[in-house]
Amino acid sequence: MARRNEEVEALLGEYADLIAITGGDAFKARAYEKAARAIGGHPADVSGLDADGLMEIPNVGRSIAEKVLEYLRTGKVAAVEERRARIPDGVRELIAIPTLGPKKALRLYEDLHISSVDELTAAIEADALADLKGFGEKTQENILHGIRLLRQAGDRIPVHLALDTAEEVLAELSAVTGCESSAYAGSLRRMRETIGDIDVLVAAGRSAPFMDALVSMPSTAEVIAHGEKKTSIRTHKGVQVDLRVLPPRSWGAGMQYFTGSKAHNIRTRTIAVREGLKLSEYGLFDTRSGKSLASRTEEEVYARLGLPWIPPALREDRGEIEAALRGELPEILTERDIRGDLHTHTDLTDGLASLETMVEAAARRGYAYYAVTDHAPNLYMQRMTDEKILAQRERLRELDGTRRRMRLLHGTELNIGPDGEVDWPGEFLAGFDLCVASLHSHFDQDRRAMTRRLVRACENPYVNVIGHPTTRLIGKRPGVDADWDEVFAACARTGTALEVNAQPDRLDLRDEDILRARRHGVRFAVNTDAHSVLHLAHLRYGVGTAQRGWLTKDDVINTWTLTRLRRFLRKSGRN
Template identity: 75%
Template sequence: MARANDEVSALFQEYADLISITGGDAFRARVYEKAARAIGGHHADVSQLDVKGLQEIPGVGKSIAEKVIEYLGSGRVSAVEELRARIPAGVRRLTTIPSLGPRKALMLYEELGISSIDELADAIHEERLRDLKGFGPRTEEKLLHGIDLLRASGRRVLVDVATDLAEEVVAALSEVSGVQRCEYAGSLRRGRETIGDIDVLVTARRAGPVMRAFTELPYVSEVIAHGEKKTSVRTDRGLAVDLRVVPPDSWGAALLYFTGSKAHNIRVREIAVHQKLKLSEYGLFDAESGKKIVSRTEEDVYARLGLPWIPPTLREDRGEIEAGLRDELPDLVTEADVRGDLHTHTDLTDGLASLEDMVAAAAERGYAYYAITDHGPDLYMQRMTDERMLAQRERVHKLKAKRMRLLHGVELNIAPDGGVDWPEEFLDGFDLCVASVHSHFDQGRAALTRRLVRACENPYVNIIGHPTTRLIGKRPPIDADLDEVFAACARTGTALEINAHPDRLDLGDEHILRAKRHGVRFAIDSDAHAVPHLANLRHGVATAQRGWLTKDDVINTWTLTRLRRFLRKGRS
């Protein structure tokens, strides 16, 4: 089942959007936005809390707590239903278009009757928006680009949503009598950043009980197809799931086949053909006699073809076959290799948990070191000052974490000219500095490139955070000459972040591959703003694996001594 916190968070975010769309009080909308973030990031299950317990969540007052109780009891909130009734669903859908805010969405509906994305695209092409205040050619261009992003994402979901659902399905089916093995496959097993549907494989002697249990899972909303070998369902998470039951002695071949990618499978089958063999989801067979040779494990199949086992995250036909034949596959970084998290936030700025709670959660993960990196003052909405940052530093130094070294850092804002928030004498007091672009995304290519290169050249900037600034399906990456930026990072000893938050995963795998060729080092960070976000690190690791990274490439797998040398960045 979906986590109650996530359901309530989504409802309150929708309520905040509805308040904005209907011209309601902007402060009230922000209150519900903040409550949505706080509830979504809260560690305890809100369905187990009463009104008093709910009010202990930051940003949740009595009125909001009562709405949570109302939703948990009835599945609806009357105040939300009232606003929903006033606005067509299509108008709410318009607000999902990057660069189109609630007020402009309402204006489009009231002035032109536009209540769908297709109607908006038609109106732009017919130049019907140009008479509206605030809608010029540049706005039209941004809206069309936003529509393209939205359409490209289609029905795909972020990797964390797919992972949570897949793990629930696997856990449930693994308990069914007669099930011997159960695992998800497909693009999710390969660590792709967005997922269209989920493939689950089961080995069992009898398929009937497994298929029946699958269709009866509580989050299944529709059975699309029901068969002896394959059953497909839709779920209340917006994802379809395909279940295939295979004989135990076909497990390895089936797992390889349904993991993909298609391009990788074609290359593997070509190797089989050259050896007078035939590979399918049922096994590896002698092409002439039809006799099955191997199929029980993936390792068996690869080995018979003269290949080592290839990690799923590499299976994209990007050289992994050739590397395997040469016995040169990388020893990929794993989550167990990560010794610490170097980019996290607390409630001093835009985080949801206290310093103490974040540190305790990091210690439970077994880290050797952990960095607090709240925002600098140039993001004015965070209300940071020199005094507040120095006071936090004092708290960090006094806080004791068992077997874990605490680092006091900061996430600096890279200004349009490449400068950062504080002068060098103030920056010298931090253990590390992450620097990120948070505004002026539409600067020209040359200006954005200079901006990032200058940040790299700052002797106190250790890591460039979420380097392309993208939000998957919501905001495109900035237009900079990344190869020039990668070269600057390698030259100056500045690491590039692999931001593990599922809506960023920035850098993406293809950029990681390019940056590695320049000799860049990387940091896999959670950018956690709440305790549950620390677990997102797994998605960053998968992305790093897709970029062929080893633990030596990743600075937060290093010992603290080696890491500190890197963070000095050549300073005396």
């Protein structure tokens, strides 16, 4: 059963926005933001907690706990409804635009009576915002970019939400009598960062029991189509699920066909036609005789086409067919290859769990090593000091090796300042096992300044990894503008790894960036940037993105032995 935490997180996050829009107390808005994040990251389902249990969650006080209980009991919160009623619908539509904050949305409504995305687009194109303070040319460009992001996203959902839904559906269908196999396919199996519809396949002799089971699921809100070969439903969360039931003998061909991508399938069908064959979701057939030549497994379908099995994440027609024909397909990274996480946080800064709790959770994942990298002092809201970080180091050294012999690394996430400088001086940084450096502000610098800033960070002898390099938030914030080829070359030259951040709202670097960076000889680190125990499981999304970027174990530093990793962390040029 799905956890209610995400619903509560979204509600409290909305309430924080509503407080800000209506001119409420900024500290109160911030309190609700913190509580929303804490509940989203809490390991237990909040629907099973009473007020006292809720107040054990960090940043959740009595008032917030009561609102959560009210929502779980009635499906709404009176205080939220009251704030919603004070905000015109048009303003709430504008707030959905990435890069446009709530206060700017309210000003557009009050000063220019703009109440829709289309009206705002037209106003910018007509230069109607020119005299409105705070809406200069750069701001208008950012808003237009945000509108493009909003429209591109459409009804697509993040990969982690799609995967949650798919696994819920598969759990129901796999329990139906007669199910021989079940799996999700499509862009979700290829680990695209956002998903349209979820394709689910079942191998069985009869389709009706599975079609009936899907439409009867508690999470089904709408039946779009209910047929013998295909049934489509929409869940209460608005996600469309398409189910197809295949004969068991056609399972491999069906998985190959419905996994896609369309471009990859065109290439495989072209190969089939050239060989006098026909490839469909039911199998690979001899065109003249109609005889089935391969269908039960993907491996035998690919083999009959003269190809090795191609991992789903590579099936985008980006050279995988050619590489397969040459026998040069990479042995891409798997989650099992990861020996440790090199970017995580605790409640010393903005994490939700203690050092001990995070270390124990990492040990349960079977890691050989694990790094704690709390924020450095220039991210002022985290109130880091030299004394705090040194006390953490002392405690970490006490824990080192005590959890299933997992070795602990003491690191920090530094802030890359506007000129490329980082928080602490070299002599202090020398005491850390590794340093991740990330952009947290000044995202609007021009291309030349941003490039110089990132290159300078790479050239710092104590910076080992550039965290979430482009800073993008999928569907919400574009990546910064930089000459990425120059940055990638600097990483390769200085021995600085680039992070593939596994947080599903980031997945930064993107797969396309990874492919470019890899050609420069860059090394990578696939990290979770975990701020809670639950976030450690996000590794799967980072690995999926790394696979789409064709990364192997040798490309990724946190698949290496600790000895090899430590050698890499001692950058050339470091004293």
